[in-house]
Structures are given as C-alpha cells and as structure tokens.
Amino acid sequence: MAEAGAGAGAVVLRSEADSPAAELLGTAHETTGFVEHHRRHGEPGESGDSKFESRHGVEDAVPAATERALDGTEPANAAAVAPSGRLAGAAADAAAALLDLARLPETADAGETVLLVAYGAGGAGAVALQTGDGVGTAGAKSVATYLDASEETSYAKHQECRESVEYEGVKTT
C-alpha cells in the first residue's frame, strides 16, 4: 500500500449503536518523558539516533501501553504510528493515527480484536477495539479507493499551486 502523506481520518463515537464498526475494549498510555523527535519554533523537525530511540523510547513505551490496552487479548490486526516509518515497524505505514483508526474497520473482519498504538514525543498511547458488524467499506469511499486514484504531479507544481502555510515559524512543504 502506498503511504499517505496528506490525508485525514474520522470516526463517529457514540455511547451505543445498533451495528457499530467497533467497540472500545481499552485504552492505555505510557509516558516515559523520552523526547527524541522534536521541533523548535522556527526550525525543521529533528530526530536523533534511531537505534537509541528504539532502545530507550519505543521499547519502553509501546509494549507497556499495548499490553495494558489489550489486557490479555490477542490482536488480529494492528497499526502502529510513529514519527518515522522505521520506528512504526512492519505492522503499519507511517500515516497519521486517525487515518489508520478509520482504515482498520475497513480492512478487518467483524469480531476481531484490533490495536492502534501511536508513539511520539514522551511516550505512547494505545487503543484496543473489538470490531463489529459495521466493518467494511460499504456506504462511503474507502481509503484504498482514494489511494488507488492517484495522479502524479511534480514537487515544483505542487509548491506553485499550494498556499504556503506557516506553522509556528516553519513553512510546511
């Protein structure tokens, strides 16, 4: 699957529904305070040594948050999000957490335990879900459809057409 750069994901949360896409099983956080990837005002983002971060950031935060969110259940499907795709590992691409959260019910079967874990500055957050009868791609365009419908453009043309957005001193590209 191609990685999404720009994009968005959305979910409608309710206390109950007749045929939900998923039911929340558990959420968990693990805060380590280890902030390797960071960006100062007016500067581009910086990432340190990825091996060091794997050892002292990801390995401390992600398993702890994951185990508490799952509370003993085994996930059939999982997505992991991190500042770099390499840290996110083989379970997922580096798309944003909400896009992955929206995509999981499109790709999972009903009755599965699915996990989304997001690692970032200072720790990780995890959410475990039990999918329901509302899974699938019916009723609206799927993420796969959007990804398949692509049109190449040059970086120069993209920059020319795009309104430059400055966020905390840095122009987004």
Next chain:
Amino acid sequence: MVRVVVIDGHGGYVPLYRVDRSEVAAQQGGRGRGESAVPARDENHITMACEAAGNALTRASVAGDDLGAVLTASVSGPFAEHGVAPHAAYRLGATGAVRTTDLCGSRRRRPPR
C-alpha cells in the same frame, strides 16, 4: 462488559495528487523513497477533515446537526491560535450547543477515552 464507547462510523480521505519523495529530497535534502499524497490547491486541513468526517457520518447515518462534539487532531495546522475543530464543525453543520476541541502538535495522538 460495559460499553463505554463504540465507533458507529469510520471514514478516511487521501487527496488525489502524489509527489515523488526523491524529488522532495532533492530540493529539501535528506533521502526519499516512494510517493506522498499532497493536497490540491483548494484543499487544507479543514477540507480534508470534512471529507473524512463526511464519509464517517454517512456510514453512521448521522447528520452533522446531530453531533454533540467535534474533536480534531493534527500535528500541524493553518492557525497560530488553533481552530480547526470549530471550522470543521461549521462546515459539517454542527453549530450551537456543540463542544469543539483541537488536539495539536504531537504525533503521539491521544486515543478516545
């Protein structure tokens, strides 16, 4: 088990255009493989959020004016003083007694409680 919350509708959006990451790397430095989706001229954080939200609302059979809260999360945003959620809420028709919250600035997203 007591149900705390369910996902009643889910939807994503990825813009049409793609740029080659090696081309970006050639201009900006670093290395790049594969391609990235990029927004068109008339797309931004709010329009993309609304496209995804529209898909989620359709699958949930929920109208925008039935929403009680609109929460958005993004690592960046067009405003120094954030306001993506109320802009998206207005576009979705969720105005009036609607709570809005922007969660911004970190890739470590907080999952729903």
